[in-house]
Amino acid sequence: MSGTRAAAARRRKLVVKAVESAILLLALFLILFPIVWMALTAFKRPVDLFDLTVTFTPTLDNFRTIFAAPWNIGAAVWNSTVVAGLTVLISIPCSTLAAYAFSRFEMRFKGALFFTILATQFIPAVVVVLPFYLLFRDLGLLDTHLALVIVNLAIVTPFAVWMLKGFLDAVPTESEEAALVDGATRLRVILDIVVPMVWPGVLVTAVFCFILTWNEFLFALILTRDDAVTLPVGITRFRTERGDLWELIAAAGILISIPMFLLSSVIQRHFVRGMTGGAVK
Amino acid sequence: MAEVSLRNVTKAWGSFTAVRDQSLEIRDGEFMVLLGPSGCGKTTTMRMIAGLEEPTAGDILIGGQRVNDLPPRDRDIAMVFQSYGLYPHMTVEDNIGYPLKLRGIKGAERAAQVRAAAAKVELEALLHRRPKELSGGQRQRVALARAIVRRPTVFLMDEPLSNLDAKLRVSTRAEIKHLQHELGVTTVYVTHDQIEAMTLAHRVAVMQGGEIRQLDTPEVIYDRPADLFVAGFIGSPPMNLVQGQHADGRFTAAGGFHAVTGVARHSGPAVLGVRPEDVTVAPAGQGDLDASIYAVELTGDAVLVTVQAGDSRIIAKADRAWRAEIGSSVALRLDASRLHLFDAASTKRLQPE
Ligand SMILES: Nc1ncnc2c1ncn2[C@@H]1O[C@H](COP(=O)(O)OP(=O)(O)OP(=O)(O)O)[C@@H](O)[C@H]1O
Ligand SMILES: [Mg+2]
Numbered sequence: 118m119s120g121t122r123a124a125a126a127r128r129r130k131l132v133v134k135a136v137e138s139a140i141l142l143l144a145l146f147l148i149l150f151p152i153v154w155m156a157l158t159a160f161k162r163p164v165d166l167f168d169l170t171v172t173f174t175p176t177l178d179n180f181r182t183i184f185a186a187p188w189n190i191g192a193a194v195w196n197s198t199v200v201a202g203l204t205v206l207i208s209i210p211c212s213t214l215a216a217y218a219f220s221r222f223e224m225r226f227k228g229a230l231f232f233t234i235l236a237t238q239f240i241p242a243v244v245v246v247l248p249f250y251l252l253f254r255d256l257g258l259l260d261t262h263l264a265l266v267i268v269n270l271a272i273v274t275p276f277a278v279w280m281l282k283g284f285l286d287a288v289p290t291e292s293e294e295a296a297l298v299d300g301a302t303r304l305r306v307i308l309d310i311v312v313p314m315v316w317p318g319v320l321v322t323a324v325f326c327f328i329l330t331w332n333e334f335l336f337a338l339i340l341t342r343d344d345a346v347t348l349p350v351g352i353t354r355f356r357t358e359r360g361d362l363w364e365l366i367a368a369a370g371i372l373i374s375i376p377m378f379l380l381s382s383v384i385q386r387h388f389v390r391g392m393t394g395g396a397v398k
Numbered sequence: 399m400a401e402v403s404l405r406n407v408t409k410a411w412g413s414f415t416a417v418r419d420q421s422l423e424i425r426d427g428e429f430m431v432l433l434g435p436s437g438c439g440k441t442t443t444m445r446m447i448a449g450l451e452e453p454t455a456g457d458i459l460i461g462g463q464r465v466n467d468l469p470p471r472d473r474d475i476a477m478v479f480q481s482y483g484l485y486p487h488m489t490v491e492d493n494i495g496y497p498l499k500l501r502g503i504k505g506a507e508r509a510a511q512v513r514a515a516a517a518k519v520e521l522e523a524l525l526h527r528r529p530k531e532l533s534g535g536q537r538q539r540v541a542l543a544r545a546i547v548r549r550p551t552v553f554l555m556d557e558p559l560s561n562l563d564a565k566l567r568v569s570t571r572a573e574i575k576h577l578q579h580e581l582g583v584t585t586v587y588v589t590h591d592q593i594e595a596m597t598l599a600h601r602v603a604v605m606q607g608g609e610i611r612q613l614d615t616p617e618v619i620y621d622r623p624a625d626l627f628v629a630g631f632i633g634s635p636p637m638n639l640v641q642g643q644h645a646d647g648r649f650t651a652a653g654g655f656h657a658v659t660g661v662a663r664h665s666g667p668a669v670l671g672v673r674p675e676d677v678t679v680a681p682a683g684q685g686d687l688d689a690s691i692y693a694v695e696l697t698g699d700a701v702l703v704t705v706q707a708g709d710s711r712i713i714a715k716a717d718r719a720w721r722a723e724i725g726s727s728v729a730l731r732l733d734a735s736r737l738h739l740f741d742a743a744s745t746k747r748l749q750p751e
Binding site: 295297 | 448470471475476477483484486496500541554
């Protein structure tokens with residue numbers, strides 16, 4: 118009697134496991150398939166393009182083509198790198214200081230202020246893209262790195278403040294107080310004590326900000342024409358009058374994805390792991 | 399020149415008052431111990447002196463200067479935190495050396511001073527470890543070394559020995575006392591361990607519920623506790639306290655317990671206190687009070703004898719060779735010069751004339 122019940126329970130568990138695995142496999146397939154398809158396409162010759170066989174002679178021709186004239190995708194890679202790099206370099210120090218203030222200091226209207234910062238995230242980009250366009254046109258900043266950095270800072274910084282505050286809230290304050298008593302100024306405390314302790318959090322936030330900026334499309338499309346075109350916008354150039362050049366789009370897609378793959382492995386290593394062990398009882 | 403003064407200092411969070419209208423004058427070079435049960439406001443008091451907590455009301459002075467508005471770094475203090483506050487990403491050496499680094503002391507000189515401080519708390523072998531690779535006691539010693547590595551005008555120590563084992567605690571206690579004597583640095587030391595308070599302090603402030611109940615030398619606090627709380631808190635095993643009536647210099651309690659107190663001008667409900675070491679257990683008929691043995695416990699250095707006298711149970715401290723059968727009849731002698739009488743209503747001490 119109890120034997121059959123145990124067997125039934127075991128069978129039920131097995132079924133649940135099987136369903137779980139099937140769902141996971143399906144999700145994995147849905148996510149990975151386009152990426153694999155893109156990767157394959159990037160290494161195909163145009164003649165093999167619509168061939169569904171997996172066996173073909175791989176070629177680097179597509180990459181050579183996009184880096185050469187008239188495509189010059191190298192310029193877009195450079196623009197994207199400069200814009201994303203500068204945005205992160207400016208945003209992270211500022212956000213760290215802001216998040217520290219929100220996490221540690223008592224101030225009037227703190228809740229309202231913090232909410233306001235977050236609320237800017239909920240404004241749809243299409244609503245502000247035109248005012249931004251007019252603004253930068255009047256300032257003569259259209260098609261410059263500076264314009265894109267400013268816009269991306271506005272997008273990324275509230276998010277970074279919010280994320281860093283979460284990391285900072287989790288760090289015990291005793292070490293900071295010890296440093297204050299030991300003779301450190303508040304800024305020294307942040308540099309010497311706080312940042313090393315939340316370093317993984319800072320790193321993860323920086324990676325998220327980099328990826329957000331790297332992938333930003335709408336503002337880059339509207340605010341640039343030739344000189345400051347970024348990769349996501351650059352890709353659209355492969356839709357020509359002669360049709361969509363799929364093999365070139367795929368090759369550029371690979372370029373865009375490279376930092377994502379590298380940085381996501383950084384996140385994996387540092388997420389959740391803290392540096393606070395041993396500070397307090 | 400570094401007296402520390404608290405003048406009518408209050409600290410409240412919302413409607414909760416952690417420290418209430420507290421005044422305290424700590425003399426230059428004095429070793430002041432704040433003693434009290436958990437949650438009585440010891441750490442809060444110390445954090446206000448350090449500048450980590452702003453008093454809700456009142457003034458704090460260091461060396462005669464009002465420091466309420468000075469940040470911690472300008473108060474020239476060193477502090478041992480109750481939960482250490484170590485720098486987790488730095489080695490023990492860098493932890494101890496951080497106050498020196500901030501003062502621009504470099505290279506060999508810093509290393510030498512760090513090593514000297516580490517040697518004082520037996521940490522030399524661990525200088526290259528990080529806090530998370532240390533035991534609780536070792537972490538506490540790092541915190542201690544970081545405080546003594548330089549010479550501040552005031553030391554603040556918040557239960558710096560609480561996590562050391564018994565042996566290390568005794569030796570570090572002596573080390574702290576010696577060091578403080580040698581450096582002559584004004585020290586505020588928080589503990590809830592009365593032995594630490596008794597052995598270390600020039601003066602002890604006994605606190606309860608955010609207020610100082612008695613502020614005096616360890617001798618006076620032990621010999622003339624100001625109220626029932628201090629009487630019961632100081633001493634191990636604690637003072638025997640017997641509820642009863644007092645009139646005409648004579649204390650009586652239910653069941654025939656009585657004693658002559660020498661306090662003439664008090665009558666009414668009272669509490670008589672007598673320390674275990676001031677009670678002598680004598681053979682039946684040879685003492686002031688008849689009693690019977692309730693329990694006999696050997697603690698190692700003494701025997702604690704619990705006796706039933708009238709309706710009261712009294713603990714006496716006897717020689718460690720002393721033995722008796724449970725239930726046997728004995729007599730008690732109370733050292734008349736060391737009886738303590740407290741008014742039951744006000745809980746205040748009544749001093750014999
Ligand atoms: N930031 C705070 N907000 C509200 N209440 C607090 C705060 N800090 C301390 N308290 C309260 O103040 C009271 C005194 O705390 P304090 O830390 O000074 O006690 P303590 O005497 O050091 O006790 P212990 O021996 O347990 O360390 C406690 O009841 C505590 O809950
Ligand atoms: Mg405390």
